[in-house]
């Protein structure tokens with residue numbers, strides 16, 4: 054008797070950027086369920102619902118132990134009626150009927166398979182589904198026109214849907230580092246994204262590149278890509294140039310969350326030799342004689358970003374994630390501090406000026422937040 058009353062209520066601050074969220078999650082059953090509903094909302098282009106479920110999941114990720122009863126959740130932020138219903142269902146019945154039926158729905162399964170193709174987003178997948186395409190077989194049979202990214206995505210579908218390990222990320226890092234210093238001596242490369250937050254696997258590998266002398270980084274990306282291409286490391290690449298300086302609306306408030314650095318979305322060819330950390334033999338390309346069912350390499354999604362040193366701290370913070378942590382930082386900046394944060398700069402609307410920073414620590418300080426290290430940004 055009185056067990057429920059003895060269970061202390063949890064307390065967490067409202068914004069994910071005020072919390073320390075490690076990879077240790079004591080509520081994976083609940084957060085997996087809410088994340089699935091978030092994903093389903095995003096795939097259905099209902100972004101508002103998606104964010105609401107992501108925020109709810111993030112609150113549960115920050116709890117110090119498993120949720121045992123609904124009473125413990127009283128007063129917690131970001132838990133809306135819908136999320137609370139899902140949590141209650143799981144606590145009482147072991148599963149959420151909404152999550153289970155979503156998971157089994159033909160539409161969700163089709164959206165997952167089709168958006169699992171690199172280059173295919175929610176809108177394209179939805180169009181295909183309305184044309185009766187629900188799986189890869191039907192896609193290949195009915196043959197809608199695929200762009201270059203989607204063709205590559207389909208070709209490397211299995212590899213790209215395998216998680217990337219930290220050791221694969223490190224092996225690729227060695228190659229990219231070597232490429233970076235050969236095309237621009239003195240340039241620096243940093244691992245960003247999920248691996249910087251200490252994740253053991255990822256869906257891709259992300260790198261940020263800069264040079265300590267402002268301006269020296271200009272033109273680096275095409276050279277880097279040529280080097281990697283000439284060595285046979287790229288199965289696909291699309292480079293977009295820096296559009297920050299030339300944009301008309303100025304750097305303060307980017308129209309979207311997409312930043313405007315010079316960047317490259319690529320599919321990297323990781324060979325067994327690179328994995329072992331030995332030299333890349335020129336002979337390893339499979340010229341016509343592909344061994345059936347086995348190949349000595351795998352395809353890995355790699356994102357490269359180049360930033361001028363003056364924006365490096367903002368780029369580092371903006372590309373380390375998690376995506377929700379980034380979103381919450383920007384929400385905090387805007388709503389609580391009347392500032393605009395992007396991956397390029399921090400603008401103070403009250404003082405009408407940019408706030409400089411050369412480290413992530415300085416940016417948190419400008420924002421009036423306690424510093425949260427990358428390993429605790431796993432919201």
Ligand code: TTP
Nearest residue numbers: 246247254255256257312371372373374375376
């Ligand atoms: P992702 O690589 O998509 O995510 P991740 O590395 O956190 O997770 P995973 O292990 O699944 O790869 O994005 C990394 C960060 O980069 C994320 O915080 C958001 C940021 N980002 C941008 O700022 N602009 C972009 O266009 C993209 C794609 C990402």
Ligand code: MN
Nearest residue numbers: 077079117118
């Ligand atoms: Mn713990």
Ligand code: MN
Nearest residue numbers: 246247257259
């Ligand atoms: Mn990543």
Ligand code: MN
Nearest residue numbers: 246257259356
């Ligand atoms: Mn990425």
